Amino acid sequence: MTHRMIAIASLILITLTGCSINPVTGENQFTILPPAQEVNLGARQYAPSQQSQGGRYIVDPDLSVYVNQVGQKLAKVSDRPGLPYEFVVLNNDVPNAWALPGGKIAINRGLLMELQDEAQLAAVLSHEIVHAAARHSASQMTQSMLLGVGTQLAGIAARNTDYGELAVLGSQLGAGLYQASYGRGQELEADQYGILYMARAGYDPQAAVELQQTFVRLSAKRQSNWLEGLFASHPPSQQRVDANRLHAAQFSAHNRNRAAFERAMKQVRGDQPAYKLHQDALAAALQKRFSDARSLVQQAINSQPKEALFWATKGKLALQNKTFKTAHTAFNKAHQLNPEYFLPLLGKGIAAQKLERYEQAEQDLSSSLQLLPTQSGAYYLAETKLALGQTDMAIRYFRQAAQGGGQLGEYAKAYLAELQPPPSTQQQ
Numbered sequence: 527m528t529h530r531m532i533a534i535a536s537l538i539l540i541t542l543t544g545c546s547i548n549p550v551t552g553e554n555q556f557t558i559l560p561p562a563q564e565v566n567l568g569a570r571q572y573a574p575s576q577q578s579q580g581g582r583y584i585v586d587p588d589l590s591v592y593v594n595q596v597g598q599k600l601a602k603v604s605d606r607p608g609l610p611y612e613f614v615v616l617n618n619d620v621p622n623a624w625a626l627p628g629g630k631i632a633i634n635r636g637l638l639m640e641l642q643d644e645a646q647l648a649a650v651l652s653h654e655i656v657h658a659a660a661r662h663s664a665s666q667m668t669q670s671m672l673l674g675v676g677t678q679l680a681g682i683a684a685r686n687t688d689y690g691e692l693a694v695l696g697s698q699l700g701a702g703l704y705q706a707s708y709g710r711g712q713e714l715e716a717d718q719y720g721i722l723y724m725a726r727a728g729y730d731p732q733a734a735v736e737l738q739q740t741f742v743r744l745s746a747k748r749q750s751n752w753l754e755g756l757f758a759s760h761p762p763s764q765q766r767v768d769a770n771r772l773h774a775a776q777f778s779a780h781n782r783n784r785a786a787f788e789r790a791m792k793q794v795r796g797d798q799p800a801y802k803l804h805q806d807a808l809a810a811a812l813q814k815r816f817s818d819a820r821s822l823v824q825q826a827i828n829s830q831p832k833e834a835l836f837w838a839t840k841g842k843l844a845l846q847n848k849t850f851k852t853a854h855t856a857f858n859k860a861h862q863l864n865p866e867y868f869l870p871l872l873g874k875g876i877a878a879q880k881l882e883r884y885e886q887a888e889q890d891l892s893s894s895l896q897l898l899p900t901q902s903g904a905y906y907l908a909e910t911k912l913a914l915g916q917t918d919m920a921i922r923y924f925r926q927a928a929q930g931g932g933q934l935g936e937y938a939k940a941y942l943a944e945l946q947p948p949p950s951t952q953q954q
Contacts, residue, residue: 568628644783645733652720731774800829868897901930
């Protein structure tokens with residue numbers, strides 16, 4: 527049998543076995559990912575996906591509790607209530623929400639700030655629940671594999687974070703993360719059945735119409751962070767507004783729960799001026815106005831000293847300024863405030879390495895890589911291992927860093943050229 531015949535036979539086999547029933551619509555859809563594998567994949571990706579997008583919002587843990595309660599209420603009336611649903615709030619300014627296979631769902635702080643009541647929150651969460659329940663992610667992954675993209679999954683929204691611009695912090699390396707980009711049909715399907723779930727749970731489905739109207743209005747402003755965030759995977763359109771209006775007209779549920787939503791949002795709304803100062807600091811830094819950036823981020827810290835994100839940015843700016851003791855102090859404070867987030871550990875490790883505190887750097891950088899593999903973490907851990915005389919381990923991490931490309935990748939290759947002479951040189 528020729529290679530061509532084998533390929534054709536394999537494609538026919540995949541086609542015959544790849545059709546499954548969409549659990550929401552009851553229609554056939556094409557996927558070769560078994561449901562159990564889908565659930566396991568989502569569970570494995572959930573923690574690093576959160577890490578890559580700012581980590582969990584923890585200044586007010588009750589907000590995440592509230593969002594999870596709303597999400598679980600909707601999940602119970604979905605077409606796959608048995609999935610292990612989880613809902614978290616991420617500490618990210620970009621207005622975005624996403625669902626991993628198996629019901630692992632996140633909403634950014636930035637999107638919550640655009641909502642007016644619990645019904646609109648329900649519109650966001652029910653839409654994401656449909657993506658999970660209808661196995662849209664599994665279907666998208668199947669199409670990618672058949673198109674030859676392969677099973678290596680793309681980094682999830684690393685380009686959408688505010689990290690990595692100031693001090694080469696945060697670019698991912700081999701984390702194997704995934705976020706689906708849905709087609710128009712899947713988006714309309716998620717809107718339609720999301721409205722159904724809202725009505726089942728007692729929410730006013732008009733909130734879904736309002737939500738799409740908000741997205742269309744904001745999209746018209748062409749704000750880059752919006753276009754790279756929610757709109758990249760959930761493109762808005764007037765067609766979706768009109769379709770939502772037709773679907774919503776079929777139901778009479780009316781709960782808005784505005785008071786409960788505003789109680790839950792009280793802390794984060796009160797801190798919004800501080801987050802605006804932080805955004806201004808990042809913008810100033812990108813324009814290389816570093817003195818202004820340091821002043822702005824300090825104002826943000828003074829306004830909300832419990833926000834680890836602000837301290838981490840202060841640390842990044844100090845690294846840029848080569849004031850490594852200040853950087854270490856700032857990153858250490860960020861780590862104390864949010865010990866489960868990779869970025870403070872990464873920055874603290876880099877600062878310790880620059881201060882030649884190699885044992886401490888080794889510990890912090892290793893811990894950072896366990897939470898989220900990054901090129902910068904691998905590179906500076908490699909330099910630290912080399913300083914500690916652990917050449918073999920240094921080579922291992924330089925190899926990892928070299929895969930990331932860019933300036934650090936070139937530096938890593940230069941180290942490898944010195945540490946690993948060509949075979950002919952070694953034989954001489």
